[in-house]
Structures are given as structure tokens and as C-alpha cells.
Amino acid sequence: MASHAAQDARSTGGRATVSRGAVRDVALTLFAERGYHGTALSQIAAELGIRTPSLYNHMRAKQDLLSEIVLETTEQVWLDYQAAVDGVEDVAERLRQAIRTYALRHATHRREALIVNQDAGHVEEPARSRVFELRRSHERAVRGLIEEGIAIGRFKEATPSLASFGILEMCVSIARWFSEDGVLSAETVADRYSEYALRISGLVEAEDRPGE
Template identity: 40%
Template sequence: MVAAVRRGASAGRAADIRAAALSLFSERGYPGTTMADIGAAVGIRGPSLYKHVDSKQELLAQIMTGTMDELMRTHRAAVAGCEDVVERLRRAAEAHVRYHARHRLEAFVGTREIRSLEEPHRAQVLARRAAYERAFRELIVEGVEAGRFVTASGKLTSYAILDLGMGVAVWYREGGDMTEDQVVYQYGDFALRLAGVH
């Protein structure tokens, strides 16, 4: 019982550290953030911070791989159990946009700090990004082959749909003149138009 409580406390502390790093990376940039800054944000002195995380680079890698893994998980959940390719693309696009509306900092850090990743972390994140884009492209190609979509390039269409979500992360704020659901639904329409729903 005591060991389980300690593991839970340690996991909670690790989550706090990641959240502080995410906030600081988005505010100051990865190069402008020190481990001491992260420690101060969670009330841990520098040397003690290394009991929970190996390095600042590890934190950035955790944030960015975690973001891509969560995007893939939400994509799979969105399309599961649906046979119609048009509806699957709508669901996938809506899940993508909703994630970015709710996780603006992850989107911002993921876009800006790819340059700060070192190997092998950079390759791991890029591989996840490629797999995520490919999941959208495969839906579009399937729709074209079924005569449901009309588009000259599945690859460019998938990039355009992915850009929708990243754009939402820039401007969307809760409490604005459109609800999250309204934005998500409208952007689902945009995605279908980009795919040339026929």
C-alpha cells in the first residue's frame, strides 16, 4: 500500500514537472528555459529535479511524443466502428481540431520546438508525425478510389486538413463567439470540402 502511494505521488510529480516544462517552453522557448526554471515552477530545487527527470531534452521529447501518441489514439477512436469513408474523414478531422482547440500549448511547442529535439528523439517524433499524416492520407485515397472524394493529391489534402487543427490552436479561445462544438463541426465541413466530397 505504501509503495503504491509513493508510485502515485511520483507519477503526480512527474506530471506536474511536464506541465511546468510545457508552459515554460511555450512562453520562453526551449533554449530560454533552464532546469532551474522548471524546478522553481514546481517548487523543487535543481538537483532534486533530476530524481524525477534525466534532462530538459527528455522533457521536451516526452511532451512531443506524448502529443503525437495522443493524437493517434484519438484518431483511431474517432474512426473505429464506422464503415462510411466520408463519415470517418469527418470524425477524424473533428477529433484533430478538437484536440488542438483543447491543447494549444502542446500544438505550439510541437510546431516551434521540433528544431530543438536531438536524435533519436527527433526521428521518433518525425516518424509519429508521418504515421499520423499517413492515416489521413489513407482515408482520402480510399475515398477517391470509392468515388466519394475528388482531389488531385491525397498527400496535399491531408496536409491541408492537418493545418486546420494547427490553425485552430492559434486563434481559438474558450468563451469566444463560437463554442468548441460549433468550431469542430464547421471545420469537419471544411475537411470534407478539401477532400472534394462527391
């Protein structure tokens, strides 16, 4: 199996020219498919049409490739969350927007999501602590929305921590099967999954709420 880059180099008879971004892109694909420890740098190099030592012109170490991917993705999840809930008053709508954004990211950044999910535990310090701190913040924030909704009678749910874990992990699953060529768009999937989040949280329909 030859990559485009490797074919390009052969067909032009010239040496392949590779960028930092190209290395990262191939690493994203292979880490997502085979896992960090299941991917050899020689495979990344082959896909780019170069020899393994040449990779070191574009990176410092294999571990840096992983930790940058995982850290940047996790940071973006947290920023996405904050942007999604910013200025939204109704707590149910805040939860919907938070999960819609999270689900959408898992459809549009599948490889990143799979790597975070499979290999976050293989990230070394100091990135590792930062990654887990960010994930905890995100989970706590989502749980906080559910607890807030319960407190004001908007949601009805006995175990908010179970609900928040379940909701978030449900979204992660999107990265496993979503395809851009499928019948459902990323937006549609994100809409459905954010609806599931409200159902799991026991959203009390307007007509059932007292005083409204």
C-alpha cells in the first residue's frame, strides 16, 4: 500500500518534500487506526515517502507527536464548551448547546477524538496532568448543568454523575462510526445526540411543569 506522497516522489523521480503539518496528518491517521504503540515511526515515514530519520527534521520525538495532538484537542474541547454555553440563559438550552458542540466535534475530528480516547493514558508528563485536568473540568461542567437543571425542576434525574458520564461517552462513540459519506450529516447527528442528552437528564416538558 503506497501513500500519495510516496507515489508523488516516485512518479516525479524527485525527493519527497514534507512539512510539519504533513507529518502530523499522517500521524493522526495512523495513531487513530492502530494506536500510538501500534504505530511505528517507520510506517509514518513510509506513508510520506521518506526515511525514518528524516522525520526528525519536522518533530522532536514520537511522544511529542502524541502529546501535542492530545493536548491541543483536549484544550479545544474545553474552549468549545465555554463558547457554546456563553450567554445562554436556559439551563436545558445550555446543556443542549454544550453536547451539540461536543458531538459535532467528534464527527468532524474523528481521528483526534479516537486518539484522545485510546491513547490519552500514554501521554507523558507534564502534558498528561494538563490533559486530565481539562477533561475533568469539562465533565464537571456538564454535570453541573445537569445538577443545576435538577435543582430548578427543569430536569428529573436521580444520579447526575452517571448521566454526565453516559452522555459524554455516548458522544465519543460518534468518532467510531461516523462517515461523511453516510446518510446523516454531522449536524444531524449532533442534533440527535444533544436531544438524547436532554432525555437522559429527564427533561421535564413545558406542559408538565407547574407554574408555566
